[in-house]
Amino acid sequence: KMYQGADMATLVYDKTVTLTSGKQNVVVHDFAQVPKVFNNGYPYVANVTTLTDSIAWVKFYNFLYESAGVPTTKKLQYQYVNTRTSALVNIGTPVGFGESTGWEKIIVVKTDLISQGSRTLTFKIKEVDDAGVVIGDLQVMGTGGAFAAYTATSSLTIARRYHHTMAGFRAVASPNSSVRVFTAL
Numbered sequence: 001k002m003y004q005g006a007d008m009a010t011l012v013y014d015k016t017v018t019l020t021s022g023k024q025n026v027v028v029h030d031f032a033q034v035p036k037v038f039n040n041g042y043p044y045v046a047n048v049t050t051l052t053d054s055i056a057w058v059k060f061y062n063f064l065y066e067s068a069g070v071p072t073t074k075k076l077q078y079q080y081v082n083t084r085t086s087a088l089v090n091i092g093t094p095v096g097f098g099e100s101t102g103w104e105k106i107i108v109v110k111t112d113l114i115s116q117g118s119r120t121l122t123f124k125i126k127e128v129d130d131a132g133v134v135i136g137d138l139q140v141m142g143t144g145g146a147f148a149a150y151t152a153t154s155s156l157t158i159a160r161r162y163h164h165t166m167a168g169f170r171a172v173a174s175p176n177s178s179v180r181v182f183t184a185l
Contacts, residue, residue: 013031027165038061041103045103055158058161059100062100068169078092078101094128106156108121118158124151137149137150141172160183161183
């Protein structure tokens with residue numbers, strides 16, 4: 001159940017979901033639909049090294065809507081720009097609406113050698129057809145009302161785990177779509 005309002009008296013969501021033992025992430029994407037449940041993948045695998053690790057982990061979710069109440073039919077391939085080669089690197093495989101990749105390793109080249117280590121990376125999204133062929137950059141409408149290829153930056157810290165969720169409306173200026181990031185570890 002979810003309530004809304006200053007006094008939290010207005011019931012806006014009342015759905016039942018079955019959870020299993022362990023950790024899950026529950027995503028409410030539409031008040032008229034049951035939530036999506038994802039296995040969190042806990043306990044997390046750790047890398048043990050002599051000096052320092054170079055891995056961060058990202059799990060990408062597709063909750064992109066075309067407009068209010070209309071989920072996208074597009075499969076999305078999440079990518080980041082390799083800081084050494086400028087090449088695009090796929091993060092998992094393409095995912096449809098309500099799906100996610102697994103925990104995917106991202107190599108983080110530290111900006112400062114003697115540190116925990118972090119780096120700001122550029123992320124992009126490709127649209128993929130049912131045969132797995134890349135159609136092109138995912139076009140999203142900006143707040144100015146024009147379509148443009150999706151691109152964003154986010155900082156990753158070595159040994160951390162991040163949920164990256166594409167949500168919002170692709171073809172509507174407000175609220176526009178973007179990747180929302182939260183940290184699991």
